[in-house]
Amino acid sequence: MDILNFGIKVGIYALMAGTLVLAVGVVTLRNLFHSALCLAATLIGTAALYLVFHAEFLAAVQILLYVGAVVTVIIFAIMLTEHIAERSVAQRNRQSLPALLGILVLIAVTGRILLKTPWAVNPATVGARVTVADLGAALMGTYVFPFELVSVILIAALIGAVIVAKKEKSS
Amino acid sequence: MNPAMSFLDSIFVNLKLWTLNLIGHFLPGWAVILASIVISGVVILCLGPVIMMYLTLLERKVVGRMQNRYGPNRVGPWGLLQPIADGIKMFTKEDIVPTNADKVIHLLAPIVIVVPALMVFLVVPFGRDMTAADLSIGVLYFIAVSSVTTLPIFMGSWASRNKYSMIGGMRTAAQMISYEVPMTLAVVPVIMMSQSLSTASIVNAQEGLRWFVFTPWGLAGFVIFFICTVAECNRPPFDLPEAESELVAGFHTEYSGMKFALFYMAEYMNAFTLSAIAVTLFLGGWQGPFLPSWVWFFTKTFALIFAMIWFRATFPRFRVDQLMGIAWKLLLPLTLVNMLVAGLWYFIPGITGWVGAAVILAVSFLGLTALNKPVIPEKRVYLLEN
Numbered sequence: 001m002d003i004l005n006f007g008i009k010v011g012i013y014a015l016m017a018g019t020l021v022l023a024v025g026v027v028t029l030r031n032l033f034h035s036a037l038c039l040a041a042t043l044i045g046t047a048a049l050y051l052v053f054h055a056e057f058l059a060a061v062q063i064l065l066y067v068g069a070v071v072t073v074i075i076f077a078i079m080l081t082e083h084i085a086e087r088s089v090a091q092r093n094r095q096s097l098p099a100l101l102g103i104l105v106l107i108a109v110t111g112r113i114l115l116k117t118p119w120a121v122n123p124a125t126v127g128a129r130v131t132v133a134d135l136g137a138a139l140m141g142t143y144v145f146p147f148e149l150v151s152v153i154l155i156a157a158l159i160g161a162v163i164v165a166k167k168e169k170s171s
Numbered sequence: 172m173n174p175a176m177s178f179l180d181s182i183f184v185n186l187k188l189w190t191l192n193l194i195g196h197f198l199p200g201w202a203v204i205l206a207s208i209v210i211s212g213v214v215i216l217c218l219g220p221v222i223m224m225y226l227t228l229l230e231r232k233v234v235g236r237m238q239n240r241y242g243p244n245r246v247g248p249w250g251l252l253q254p255i256a257d258g259i260k261m262f263t264k265e266d267i268v269p270t271n272a273d274k275v276i277h278l279l280a281p282i283v284i285v286v287p288a289l290m291v292f293l294v295v296p297f298g299r300d301m302t303a304a305d306l307s308i309g310v311l312y313f314i315a316v317s318s319v320t321t322l323p324i325f326m327g328s329w330a331s332r333n334k335y336s337m338i339g340g341m342r343t344a345a346q347m348i349s350y351e352v353p354m355t356l357a358v359v360p361v362i363m364m365s366q367s368l369s370t371a372s373i374v375n376a377q378e379g380l381r382w383f384v385f386t387p388w389g390l391a392g393f394v395i396f397f398i399c400t401v402a403e404c405n406r407p408p409f410d411l412p413e414a415e416s417e418l419v420a421g422f423h424t425e426y427s428g429m430k431f432a433l434f435y436m437a438e439y440m441n442a443f444t445l446s447a448i449a450v451t452l453f454l455g456g457w458q459g460p461f462l463p464s465w466v467w468f469f470t471k472t473f474a475l476i477f478a479m480i481w482f483r484a485t486f487p488r489f490r491v492d493q494l495m496g497i498a499w500k501l502l503l504p505l506t507l508v509n510m511l512v513a514g515l516w517y518f519i520p521g522i523t524g525w526v527g528a529a530v531i532l533a534v535s536f537l538g539l540t541a542l543n544k545p546v547i548p549e550k551r552v553y554l555l556e557n
Binding site: 003004033034037040044056057060061063064067068069071072075076079131132 | 201204205273276306307308311312314315316318319321322325326329337341344348351368
């Protein structure tokens with residue numbers, strides 16, 4: 001069994017490294033289309049990581065929503081913007097310093113939150129598998145109010161999109 | 172079930188167990204686990220291309236007969252070796268890459284497109300206990316994996332630097348995203364009724380002859396799902412992405428040799444897996460009397476594929492606006508009504524629920540078609556000034 005476990009461990013680290021390399025590619029490649037493809041690959045890598053940690057539902061939703069929908073919309077936007085897909089675009093501008101400051105603050109805040117959260121790590125929670133049925137029950141029971149609120153907002157967004165896209169009648 | 176039948180029924184499962192037992196005698200435990208994965212993997216990796224090869228032959232034969240000709244009949248008996256000859260031809264063809272193409276992505280696109288097509292095979296229940304990986308999220312996995320197919324098509328069309336490829340790619344993306352919505356929603360009633368996302372337990376929920384297609388919501392769901400699958404794998408009458416009379420060959424215009432073959436392989440494998448999933452969800456999967464389970468599964472799947480080929484031989488191609496109109500204005504509202512009807516059918520047992528569900532579906536279908544009537548512009552008369 002040791003060899004199998006070792007192999008799995010090596011595979012997981014390779015997966016993480018590959019995802020990181022692709023993530024760096026998203027922000028450094030000069031061609032926007034290549035960046036978008038790298039983003040898709042990064043998101044698939046993240047989904048694979050979820051799968052490794054037994055969050056199958058999260059992994060499937062990650063691929064369905066981010067790779068299947070968000071990245072496709074991004075690529076659509078790139079292709080419909082005139083000539084932007086062909087040209088290499090500089091990935092930096094003059095706002096590097098403020099961006100760096102912002103990211104440092106973000107890292108500090110997330111790090112602090114991560115350290116302060118009392119993680120309930122005990123054998124019971126480590127072995128727990130959250131099934132789709134549990135998620136559904138939680139959404140329809142405990143979290144029914146936020147769930148309904150989100151659906152109302154989404155409906156509003158849908159109707160708004162239809163109204164924006166509707167042709168104005170020529171008088 | 173008599174013993175001979177049950178032997179035939181589980182012949183593949185027993186074959187795998189027997190092989191694993193044999194390996195277990197002289198190899199450690201981890202190697203047996205690995206071998207179990209490898210055996211399933213190899214079977215699927217071989218099954219996909221072989222099915223694709225013979226689907227091309229089947230399609231050419233059936234379309235040929237429907238068009239009053241013989242189809243391929245020169246290579247081997249009944250043209251049975253034709254796919255192999257085609258394969259050799261594809262391998263030996265020159266591989267042409269346009270000068271201005273993005274070389275890396277042009278190469279990657281046909282490779283990437285085969286991956287999701289093969290990955291879907293993982294959750295297809297080919298027979299009793301014959302699912303390669305019975306995931307607890309099987310249906311969701313299928314929807315997620317098949318939604319990735321848009322990306323490689325985009326990659327291929329963009330990397331070719333060709334206007335026809337580009338238009339084909341844009342059309343594909345628009346079409347596949349639009350039809351994914353009603354397809355996903357058409358699956359929801361099935362999940363509601365079988366109370367599981369795993370493909371194996373969905374088939375188990377249709378025990379005996381209680382196939383979902385024999386209920387009002389199941390029939391409506393099946394028709395919607397099947398229309399969407401035809402659109403998802405870009406087959407006629409939804410073949411706008413490669414409309415040969417408008418766009419040369421659409422997104423794979425600039426591909427030749429084996430790369431072109433890979434695009435074709437993905438398309439046919441998608442046709443097979445989508446039919447297989449439609450069978451699993453609505454037509455009872457491998458459930459059926461008398462015959463072994465896998466015979467039933469393949470019979471139903473090939474019946475659906477035959478219907479797809481029949482569509483190709485008989486229907487003219489849609490216009491782009493009609494295509495979008497069907498997805499958003501007819502199928503999408505109908506799937507929403509269908510979900511409601513499924514709930515109603517579940518809570519009102521007996522004939523009342525049955526008739527009520529059928530009536531609601533029929534009325535909403537008629538209403539939607541009436542609302543979708545194309546606006547025929549007024550006849551304009553121009554008088555010549557004289």
